[in-house]
Amino acid sequence: MSSASVTPWWQALKIRPEIISASGQIDDVQMSLFQAVHGTGALRPEYANPIYYGDITHPTGRLVDLLAEIAIRLGGGDDYLKARSVTRLDQGMGGGKSHACVGCYHLAASSVDLAATDLGKAVFTKARSILGRDLPADLNKPHVVVLPCDNMTPGAPDKQYDGPAKSLYERFLWRLFSHDYTLYERYAPFFNDKGKIVEALRAVDRPVLVLIDEIMDYVGNGLDGAGSPELAAQDMAFLRALLDASNDVPHVAMVVVMIGSDTISLSDAAKERRADLHGLLERNGMPATVTASADFADILRRRLFDQTPASEVLAATAATYGDVMTDKAWSKNVWTAITAPWREDFSTAVARTYPFHPQLMHLAEKEWAQMSGFQRVRSTIRIFAATVFALQQRGKAGEWVPSLIGPGDLPLSDNNVREAILGSGLVGDERTIANFRSLAEIEIVNQTDDGGAARRLDLSRDPASWIDLNPRACERAATYIFLTSVVGVRPGGRRGASAPETKAATVVPDRRYVVADADGVVEDVVNQDIGMSAVEVIPGQGNNKPARYYLSTKLTYRMLVNNIKRSIVGEAEAAATTGKVSERDKIIAEFAERLSNSGPFKKKIFVEADPGRTPADVLVTAGIDDARTTRLVVLDPAQFSLRNGAEQVTMAAITAAVGLGDGRDRQPVEWASSAVFAVANSQRRTHARMIANEYLARHRALQTPEVQGDDELKATGTRELAETKSQLEKAIKRAFQHVVYVAQPDLNSDRTLDQFIFDDEHHTALDGTLVWKGLVEREKAFNNSQFTAKALLHNLREQDYGRPLPEIRDAFWNAPRLPLLYGGDRDLQHAVYQAVQAGDLRIVDAGDNDVAVTDPTQVNLSSLGLRLAQPNIEPQAEESAPVDGAGHAGPADSGADPDGxxxxxxxxxxxxxxxxxxxxxxxxxxxxxxxxxxxxxxxxxxxxxxxxxxxxxxxxxxxxxxxxxxxxxxxxxxxxxxxxxxxxxxxxxxxxxxxx
Structure with missing residues (x-):
């Protein structure tokens, strides 16, 4: 099918009028809960109208789930417990948190209006599927308390919104009681009284939704700026009480937006408050996100266009690409050489991403979204809105427009498009942004659309059969190289664009434009004499490693490292959401395993993380139950840590691994007493991860062509890598603070897990010698040469006499009441030999006959026929003492009083x-x-x-x-x-x- 016979996307779709009136810019793409609630006149945004909000909001599965839970909590009657009460919106910058907060507000404040939209219908349908019945349309008229902390200054209230209130608690009460001064005065003194807050919530006599937006703006450096420790203490006490109270009051829901600490700089006091609040939210609520990368296409279409494309247009557009997608030459040289999962079912992919090419959407969803600075939905909407408007204007003017907007079709000649890309967070600093702005103008296309190296190649091209079909082929190739260059290093450590990817960016749905034509286009673009002079070429190495191209801005080493580091942070965030171990955590694990040593322990075991399984499953199946062997078990910090909210799962895993669990969790473990666990501290692990980011960034930077080709940069990179490596080793050693082991203080107490902590920065649980020393101090182990005949006798119970020697030996590895032996069997042999020689013990055979030993090695600890026996006592000698409460035998008067x-x-x-x-x-x-x-x-x-x-x-x-x-x-x-x-x-x- 010819593309000329298909309705073009810019006619098949109607761009929203607000985008057209703003010439492709969307001013309200970054929604504000404060403006939605309090905006008036010209400051009142369109999304403050619940109908408009529902119209532009695609009902993603996660957003619908969140709103349905709130609806059930507020209006679900006796079934309110089927929904969580507290939710933390836990998503990066630009991920839709404020958008979701506005949706929560409309759901509670204007539920009937919102229910008329596609979003509202999806929410109420979801709630009905959970409850088996309909919710009341008005959700029983909830009252909404909005605390927009990004518009609240601690210690400086705004009387228009806060009335007489000063603290965060008082501001909450003023809004809860709708400015009722009597009720406000009644409860104002009880900022930390959970019971009073519960009473206040009930006093409203309606369902209550509490929305706290950008809480870190307030409790972070905001409270520092107030300069009032008393206010900070009161506000934090209130938040603790409120989080607990929200769980206890029926029909109360609470949504808290708190971004990660890695996105803002905090003082030490603010970090402590954040850690406190984080722990409270983990205990009282559940984290939630409202968008996923797979939602991008639907969100974009809903936000940019006010109608969905006709199915026949989607099918016809996909069909025009049939020849090129199945062409053998294109497949061999392009499609099979790039990551193109969308090729498997191209028509379905087009239906999902239309009017954007699946290759462009793949770039946005799988690469841009992983960059830590890229503001996901917000940045994508701005870039794509500016793009569709600029291309629509071209179409209306009779100029060429691609059938599907691909990764080379973002018109850099348009100021809004170019600045949306450069300001999206893909580029890290102002100097680099300025450099790429110049590169776009000089190397690709200028703002008047008649200059730029790539654009000039298109304008001056000799006549060819495909020129009218693809008049911007060089510009498209150069634009794709630009887009892959601005991110610095792409996921996986790749720089720039590969040759097959660049050719794919120039494709048009017409068989007259063949692979050979694409080859010529790319060759011209990367030719520094006639094409882009700033392009750097990494030569290919066979079919499996094609040439790569990227635009160099002559970055300093520091700028290069910072760009790469942002990519690494994004990779780690992506790995966390997909249940994989990030390269950063793998580096930490490798260092930890290398830095650890067994010391006096006979064996070191490193347990690697496996996010696909629970910590307990990983540890139980790690093979740590080793017979008659002291083991130092080092746990991978990627999955195991103690303190700061991560303790419970790690301690539960260790409990299961040592056989101390209950019921099904109880494992058949025999040698748990001789296994000692080295575990990282959660807070110090965070510090180690930060340095690991630095180390990986420097390691990758050192491998880049521009550094390898510059002796000065290479020397700088080598020196900084060595310094950062040293810092990382220290950080990892310090992170391993905790030592966990099985203890049993006496026979009358249960076996339990005990632990100690290395507080000295020079001590680490990775050092087996230091760990053993700590165990000796706690009487869990004997030091070298410390286990003598006297020590042996003091640790023997009355029941031990007559037991086979192998049982006595095994007890020192599987009985927690007995300390671990430094020299193992050798120590026990020497102690038994010394006791026998001193006449304090006998070794007897099955017939109770003494067995003579003349050397410690003759004490055969493996012989089941040999037993320990007490020395022969003369008739006038005292009788043996009873066994004391701790299991220690000794002499005593046979006529002793039973009470002692x-x-x-x-x-x-x-x-x-x-x-x-x-x-x-x-x-x-x-x-x-x-x-x-x-x-x-x-x-x-x-x-x-x-x-x-x-x-x-x-x-x-x-x-x-x-x-x-x-x-x-x-x-x-x-x-x-x-x-x-x-x-x-x-x-x-x-x-x-x-x-x-």
């Missing part, structure tokens, strides 16, 4: 006997006694126990105790308990204090 009174005296007597023994007697004795029993109303018992502790104090004071181990459990007065706990903590002892 006589045992204490016997223990003291044994100590005295040891001190008075003859030179031929033992140098030391083992003393153990239980301390169990009530002391109230038993003065004799109290006096006796006090005597025991006086003797214990005396022998400690005289340095006559060589080893001590055990757990003392006391119930005592609260103030005394705190003093005792502080003294124990000073010795780095694990102290447990709880209310009785």
């Amino acid at each position: 009174g006589d045992s204490a005296q016997t223990g003291a007597a044994a100590s005295d006997e040891g001190a008075a023994s003859s030179e031929s007697g033992p140098a030391e004795k083992f003393v153990s006694f239980p301390l169990v029993g009530a002391l109230l109303d038993n003065p004799t018992r109290v006096d006796g126990l006090a005597q025991v502790f006086r003797i214990l104090y005396s022998v400690l004071e005289d340095n006559k105790v060589s080893y001590a181990q055990g757990t003392l459990q006391l119930v005592l007065e609260a103030d005394v308990a705190d003093r005792l706990a502080e003294a124990a903590k000073a010795l780095n002892l694990a102290v447990t204090v709880r209310d009785q």
Whole structure:
């Protein structure tokens, strides 16, 4: 089918009158909730009318879901709990947050009017599908409280809107009670009283929608500027109470817009307030976005045109491209060499993107939208609005207009189009913007449409059969190179446009324009003698790596790094939304794995992130349960971190991995006690990510042709990369603050997860030696040569005698009550050997016959036939003591009082006997006694126990105790308990204090 027989898009679609009257500019594309609510006269925007708003707003799935939930919350009657109460609009700049806020306002304030639009119909239909019934048309007449924080100055109220109010709470009340001074005065003192705020919300006796737009404008640096710590404290206390209250009151919905901290510069105090508010929103609400990249085409069509194209026009337009899309030469040289998923079903792609070519929409959705500075929907609308207006004017004037607007068809000769592109956020700084503005004028096309290197090539071209079909072929190729150059580095580290992509940008739906023609066009454009002099060519390397072209503005190294860094930030944001690990997080993981060492641990395990699975699934299947091996398990910060809101999922994952879960979450784990986890701190991880962005940007910049070809830039790049690498290593080491392990202070307590933190910036959980030292201080491990015969005996329970040696050995790896051994089997063999040689232990076989050992290596810890036994006791010797509460065996009087009174005296007597023994007697004795029993109303018992502790104090004071181990459990007065706990903590002892 000939394109000449198809109705052109600029006739098939009617551009909205407000765009035509503004010559392609859209002044209200950046909606303002404040203006929609308070604008009057000339300042009242058109979108303040709910009918107009619904007419220009495409009902994206996410926006409809958000508004339907609010509708159910407000007007759903007893079913209000089927919708969340608090929503945080969590989307980048220009992503439609303010647009959505205006929609929320219209939904509550003008629900009947909005319901008449396509958007309103979709919202009420969605609500009906959830509830199984219709909502009341007026949603029970909700009251709307609007706090447009981007138009509110802390400490400086506007009486027109705030009346007598000064604080954020008072401003909220003034709006909640519709300027009712009596009610305002009644509740004004209770800014931090959740109960009073609940009461105030109920006092309205109507559903309430609270809209807080751009909250960071107020609680961020805005509160700093007020210079009033008291006001800041009151406002934050109010927000905490309000978020909790909104969850508790029926028919109350709340929407908060809070942009990410990486988009604005904040003081330290403002960062703390943001972190506080972020945590509150995570606890009380759910994040939401209102647009996705796939919505761009529909949003654009709705915003730019007041009618949808006829299906026959869509089909006919797509059909005109049939020959070129299936042509073997085009397929071989162009289509198969570029990323073109839209080729698979071209007619469907055209129906979605019309009047824009799928290649242009792919560029906007998949590349521009990933740039951190690009304001997504807002910037796209401005660029495309200016484009369709300029091209429509050409069509009306009888000039050539493309059948579909492709990536080379944005008319840079039009001032509005060019400035919309340069001001969209694709270009990072003013100097670079100025450079590209000059490049557009000089190298492509000037504002009078008769100059510019590429335009001149078109105007001076020799006659050819396709000139009338494609009169701007060189300009189109150059424009595409321009568009791919302004972003600096495209996703994946690519620079500029590839040769096949550039040829594709020149296509027209006519078989007379063939691949050979496109080859000639591109060759002319990139020829520095006759085409663009500023173009840089990266030579191709075979069919799989074609030549690439980009426009150089002779960037400084710093400018190049900044452009690349913005691309990296965009890639990371895109990876987060698609459930993938970004290159930035991969770099951090690689560094963490390389910087970590096992130290005394026998094995280091690095657990990589897998966003496609839950943290618990990743950790449970990581193979960390290794028999008789101490393991330092380093968790990838991309998925695991502690503090700042991320703790719960990480601790739940570790809990499952060590077998401490409940029900289905309980895993069959045997060796959890000997696994120790190194985990990053969430806040410090953020800092490491920032430096990782810097490192990746410098790494990529160093590989670019302009840096590699300039010795000075190359030297600068190499030096800065080395410096940033060092900074990144330090940041990652500091990020790994947390050590988590399985603990069991005594046999009477449950196994649980314990942790400690390295606060010193020179200490890191990536260092196995430092981690082991920390475990030693907390009696979770023995240091080198510390595990002796005495230590072994103190850790043996009565039940351990008679157990096979393999069971004794395994207990030091799977029983949390036993510390980890520095030397593993070797330490245990030496300790057993020393105890046997000293006569404190025996090794016996199955027949209870002594087995002689003359060397530590003869202690066969793998033999099931060998057991530990107590030494043979002479008839006159004391009988064995009972096992104490901590599982430690020792001598005691067989006639000891079961409550422990006589045992204490016997223990003291044994100590005295040891001190008075003859030179031929033992140098030391083992003393153990239980301390169990009530002391109230038993003065004799109290006096006796006090005597025991006086003797214990005396022998400690005289340095006559060589080893001590055990757990003392006391119930005592609260103030005394705190003093005792502080003294124990000073010795780095694990102290447990709880209310009785």
